[in-house]
Amino acid sequence: MGRKIKKLKRLGIYLGAIILVLWSILPVLWMFISSITPGNEIIDSSRLLPSEITFDRYKMIFFGQQIEGVNRNAAMQSAVFRNSLRSSTLVSIITTVFAIAIGASASYAFARLEFKGRGFLSFGALFFQLLPPIALLIPYYIVVSKLGMLDKLSTLVIVNINFVLSYVIWVMTNFFKAIPKDLENAARIDGCTWMQAYIWVALPNALPGFVAVGALAFLMCWDEFMFALVFAQSDQAKMITVAVSEFGTKYGIDYGMMMTAGVVATIIPMALVMIFQRYIVSGLTSGAVKE
């Protein structure tokens, strides 16, 4: 009886695991299959799977190689997409680096040092996590267009940094709190200033935390859409979240190219998550569990 139940449980677990794997993998797989399906077969409603595969769309999207059966705007749209790939990478990296450089020292002060207004300031940082971006869109838009700063990468960095920074502070404060105090106290007794204790003792110890926060902050920027849509509209300045949808002609969407762009846009975040998987879990949860 007991063994039978155990066997049933095993079966249930494997069944659940299989369903989970299929659910997670099939849409991604379909994106890839669509990207390598020949143009005439992708709009064939009677066909489930392609009869042959082609990597022409990847040649188009990376090298602008004109090919048969693809919409005639594709070369231009691919160029815009390549540009956006660079812009998004730049903006995401710069924003992340700035947010961490500025956020880490603030987090350390919040976690360790006593000073007037600490509670108020750390609550303020948290509060900006709550702000819906749409609330900031109006003032940002008015100021940015008045200053003639539309379509500039630096503008994207500036409008993104607020959210990323408050996220960084939120999580890093908890990371610093989790580091044993003894190490810094020892350093202080040896005559270090707080600043030196921060730089030489706390920072190296918080390194795993930086990896986690850095990866997640990068993903936040890479994924940002509303500001990208409003502040980077010219072909030269477009961000990847905008450029990825812009394949087709006035007669219709070119889903084949759009899926190809989707695969390309997914590669970087996917690689980041897979490489830093262990750290990312702590980046997601450490802001939350321990207090």
Place this chain on the structure above:
Amino acid sequence: MKKWSLSWSKEKNTAYMMVAPAALIIILLGVLPILYVVWLSLNEVNPVTMQTTFAGLKNYSDTLTNVDFWKSLGITIYFTAASISLQLALGIIVAQLLNQEFKGRWLVRTISLLPWTVPTLVNANLWKWMFNTTYGIINKVLLALHLTNREIFWMGNPFITLNSVIIVDTWRMLPMVVLMLLAALQTVSKATMEAATVDGAGAFKQLRHVCLPGIKPMILVVLVLRTIQAFRVFDIIFTMTKGGPNNGTMVISFYTYYEIFNYSNYGKGAAIALIILVVMLILSLVYMQLLKEKY
């Protein structure tokens, strides 16, 4: 020089130095803009000259008496509540599954992360393609399996569309919920679980009395995070439905966006944005109270 090093060693001064850059950014890019939004919401703004005329609470009363606003708020609340309940329910089941020991578990865990690595916009495009009426794989498979005898218009009926969008959101966000719940489950000690089994608690009882109380704080955290995210949903809607059909997916962020960029109604847009902010604040205060009460 000496004075400098002296002041550096003082805790308070160091603290202010360390916080100053972040505080400056938050004031410049957060506090001041929000004050500006408050001011705009009390004004009629000319979209061309940007000249403001004081209008008192007119933008607020206009918004609060507008049927479309309430409809949009209702849709947003439905979207938030439905997607979060779905994600929490599935999240608990999947986290429970991944907490069991079985061969190949690490592989299943890694694969289950996959959807979360797909950028939101790509996710929206991908599902829009899969939901496509004539060429979409979902209809093709349903037809091939004879589960339906004609194509389903996934994006044609407000109710079906809204729920399809919820599925799309769930597909991408579930791994995040699972990750967080799993991390909490792993802190519920094995010994407690085994003791419960020995005492004759079945799987359900074990879940109800041992697991759930153990991960309750994390459930609340997930609730807060996901509420904040779901309530501001914009990108999926913009890409998949543009608020349609028949305004059936006109969530509040998109409604505000329309007010700002299609009607150039900055004052009213500001008022709506602030109303959303207040709703979010109240919600998070309630959650935080809950969180505090229990722990």
